[in-house]
Amino acid sequence: MSGAKDGQPPPPPQLESAAAIVAAFAVYLVVFLVAVVWLVVADRTAELPPLAFGTSEPWVAMTVGLVATAVGVPFCWLCSRSARSVRHCESRLAELLGTPRDGVVVMLSVTAAIAEELLFRCVLQGAFGPWRAVALQVGMSIGPGFWGWWPIAAGLGALSAWLVDAGYGLASATLAHALINYLTLRRILSK
Secondary structure, eight states, X not given: OOOOBXXXXXXXXXXXXXXXXHHXXXXXXXXXXXXXXXXXXXXXXXXXXXXXXXXSOHHHHXXXXXXXXXXXXXXXXXXXXXXXXXXXXXXXXXXXXXXOOHHHHHHHHHHHHHHHHIIIIIIIIHHHOHHHHHHHHHHHHOOTTOGGGHHHHHHHHHHHHHHHHTTOHHHHHHHHHHHHHHHHHHHHHTO
């Protein structure tokens, strides 16, 4: 939270939280647009339909996405329980977001999953391979005050990379990412 400046009282926490949420949506819009522009400029848009479900039947890809969620959510919880740096990031995130309505948490979770999976799996993994894409994802997911988030970014990035590389497609990785985001954010914001 920011303090008083020039003798003015600080803005109410709800206003700061709303600004953080709008900023998050703006960042994910930029990530999405970068991915789309890259795919168009590189003439790789034809890769999207076959990448959607990979080599799997859609129901298999979605089921595997649900199983990946059952792995990813406890992984995030264990990271939080065992690493003080992750707990610090979670506290900072809770402070930034405040107490948003559930619909806002759903929209943030889905927006982040779609934008990030399109960029990291479809664009970067397709261009540089799975492990370089995970390294780039970790680098782009952490920053000042969130350095401690790297175990979660690396673990979930590797999980998503594996889902796509194993033939379960972008839909599987995106479903898992959205559900993990939602359930983890609900846990963090309910403290």
